Amino acid sequence: MSRILKNQIFIPIAALLLLLLFNLIADPTFFKIAMGVNSDGNPVLSGPIITIINNGSELAILAIGMTLVTAASGGQDISVGAAIAIAGSTMLRVLCGTNTRPDTLRTPVFVAFIVGCLVAMAFGAFNGLLVSIFKIQPMVATLILYTAGRSIAAWINNNELPIISDPKFAYYGGFIPGIPVPTPFFIAMACVVIIFLVLKFTNLGLYTQAVGINESSSRLNGINPVFIKWLTFVILGVCVAVAALIKVSRLSSINYSVIAKDIEMDAILAVALGGNALSGGKFNMAASIIGAFVIQTLTTTLFKYNVPSDALPAYKAVVVILLVVISAPTFRESMTKLMSRLKSGKKKEVANV
Numbered sequence: 001m002s003r004i005l006k007n008q009i010f011i012p013i014a015a016l017l018l019l020l021l022f023n024l025i026a027d028p029t030f031f032k033i034a035m036g037v038n039s040d041g042n043p044v045l046s047g048p049i050i051t052i053i054n055n056g057s058e059l060a061i062l063a064i065g066m067t068l069v070t071a072a073s074g075g076q077d078i079s080v081g082a083a084i085a086i087a088g089s090t091m092l093r094v095l096c097g098t099n100t101r102p103d104t105l106r107t108p109v110f111v112a113f114i115v116g117c118l119v120a121m122a123f124g125a126f127n128g129l130l131v132s133i134f135k136i137q138p139m140v141a142t143l144i145l146y147t148a149g150r151s152i153a154a155w156i157n158n159n160e161l162p163i164i165s166d167p168k169f170a171y172y173g174g175f176i177p178g179i180p181v182p183t184p185f186f187i188a189m190a191c192v193v194i195i196f197l198v199l200k201f202t203n204l205g206l207y208t209q210a211v212g213i214n215e216s217s218s219r220l221n222g223i224n225p226v227f228i229k230w231l232t233f234v235i236l237g238v239c240v241a242v243a244a245l246i247k248v249s250r251l252s253s254i255n256y257s258v259i260a261k262d263i264e265m266d267a268i269l270a271v272a273l274g275g276n277a278l279s280g281g282k283f284n285m286a287a288s289i290i291g292a293f294v295i296q297t298l299t300t301t302l303f304k305y306n307v308p309s310d311a312l313p314a315y316k317a318v319v320v321i322l323l324v325v326i327s328a329p330t331f332r333e334s335m336t337k338l339m340s341r342l343k344s345g346k347k348k349e350v351a352n353v
Contacts, residue, residue, distance in 0.1 A: 008275040008276075008284045011273070012273055012274050012290040012291045015294045016294045019294065019298060019301060022301070023048075023301060026305075027304070032048075033045055033047040033049055038174070038175060040167065040177070042178070044180045045180045045181060048300050050181075050182065052293060052297050054184055056292055056293045056295075056297070057182070057185050057187065057188035058184060058243045058247065059270060059292040059293075059296055060191075060289045060292040061187070061188050061239050061242050061246075062080055062240070062264075062267040062292075063288045063292040064195050064235075064239055064289065065235050065236030065239035066239075066264075066271050066288070067283050067285055068235055068236065069138070069232045069236050070268075070276060071208045071232075071276065071281060072208045072280065073229050074138075074212060074279045075138025076139060076268045077127060077138060077236055078146050078265075078268075079123075079127065079142040079143070079149055080260070081146075081149075081259075081260040081261055081262065082148075082152075083149060083237070084240055084243055084244045084260035085150050085153035085254070086119060086152050087116040087119055088116070089156040089256065090112075091112040091113060091116040091244065091248060092112075092162040092164070095112045095164060095169070096157075100161065102164075105164070105166050109168075113241065113245050116241050117237075117238060120237040120240040121234050121241070124237025127141055127145060127233045128230035129230065130144075131230075131233065132226040153254070153256045157254075164252040169249055169252055170252055172249035173246045173247065173249030173250035174250065184246045187242065187246065191242060192289060199285060207228050208232060208283070209283065211223060211225045211228045212280030213280070243263075247260055266295050267292070269291070269320050269324070270292040270294070270295050271291065272291075273288075273291035273320070274287030274288035275287050298316060
């Protein structure tokens with residue numbers, strides 16, 4: 001039991017199981033998955049569980065980049081939502097050209113994604129430059145883009161709302177004909193596989209943790225802390241671009257002020273819920289990804305029980321605070337010590353008998 005409690009991934013898994021258990025007791029239909037037909041007449045799966053893996057996929061993708069940024073810099077990027085708006089607006093601009101209501105796409109979706117990815121990486125590099133070179137605290141450095149990002153996104157398309165009429169563009173944020181599982185889930189799984197392969201076959205994870213634990217020591221061991229911090233922000237930019245593609249594909253359009261609103265907070269909470277220290281250092285990528293789905297499960301549960309959208313953040317905050325406190329290393333250490341004392345006390349009682 002002590003070993004299980006010490007394992008960092010225990011808390012997010014336990015939190016997910018508790019939420020699922022609550023839904024099982026309160027309303028077993030929460031787990032009902034039905035086969036229906038979408039507006040295009042294609043068979044698709046529906047139900048709360050499908051909603052969780054669908055909407056949680058974007059958050060899981062962002063949690064990957066946010067985990068690396070947090071581990072290396074000891075801070076968080078709060079401009080993620082604004083960066084998604086910029087990247088999504090850029091993709092739509094490339095796809096639509098000067099006509100906001102094109103009958104056909106001006107360029108392939110892949111080309112638009114690459115352009116959006118380069119833009120998101122450029123803004124990530126800008127944030128990384130402020131943090132790594134100018135030593136600005138990450139939240140303060142990314143506050144610039146957080147403030148101006150959505151205005152930049154609107155400026156890219158002259159404050160107009162482009163609309164893509166090509167049904168194929170909706171596949172990335174919806175369903176591919178003949179496949180009833182949401183496409184974002186496959187995109188998220190591809191990102192998860194890629195990051196785990198990168199962490200396994202490169203030294204990115206080791207270097208990131210070394211820089212986050214002790215920047216001076218890592219420099220003495222031949223690691224370039226400036227480059228590592230900068231690189232993590234660029235990687236987060238790639239994650240932002242992927243999430244942006246999914247976001248704009250869902251509606252085949254964009255709303256600059258609403259798209260990905262407050263998603264950066266959910267991404268940070270996913271990292272914290274995974275038991276990763278927000279001050280940097282050692283991290284567990286799998287725990288962060290599970291944490292993302294815990295956050296989405298909580299959101300879906302609250303919506304299912306008709307919690308008003310205005311009150312949703314308050315309910316969410318209370319539950320998340322409890323989960324984050326429980327997942328904190330200090331709390332886990334205290335519980336481990338308590339169990340050790342109880343165990344030693346029982347041994348003494350047996351010995352006295």
